[in-house]
Amino acid sequence: MIRKMTLEDLDQVMEIEKQAFHDHWPRSAYEYELKENEFSTLLVYEENKQVLGIIGYYILFDEAQITTIATRSDAKRKGIARKLMDAMIQDCDEKLCCTVSLEVRKSNFPAIQLYESYEFITVNVRKGYYEDGEDAYLMIKALGGGYRDEDISN
Secondary structure, eight states: OEEEOOGGGHHHHHHHHHHHOTTOOOHHHHHHHHHTOTTEEEEEEEETTEEEEEEEEEEETTEEEEEEEEEOGGGTTSSHHHHHHHHHHHHHHHTTOSEEEEEEETTOHHHHHHHHHTTOEEEEEETTOSTTSOOEEEEEEEOOTTOOHHHHHO
16 A cells, blocks of 8 residues: 555665665655655555555656655565556646656666656766766656646637
8 A cells, every 4th residue: 555654654664765775865854854845745655564665756836856766675576666656646647747857876777667667768967966976867757737638628
């Protein structure tokens, strides 16, 4: 099941972060996102009271940006990231976002393949984006935005 992340999830979320990222967010960053950042949405994928995946994103006006997405190492290749992406895209579409963007390590081929399967395209390279100096691809996906079929037909 996908639901909003809570402070009670943070121990499990931090374990996922440590498994997934060299330069993971500190616990305090998640606390800030949950308590204070009105533009932030954090979702978890949970089974049997175990958090198996997370996604975070900002929505500001008509643009969204994915801030994090990860699955627990023993839960990879089970479609969890795809379910989280589907939930995020549906939320962004309902909120009339025009685009969703993200940065991804140039070496993270599985993530790049996932994003490309959702029609994200690489639009730029952010040189030295990560703490270890690795570059990131800036990828963007177009969404429906503020127009709906009924708007166009009138």
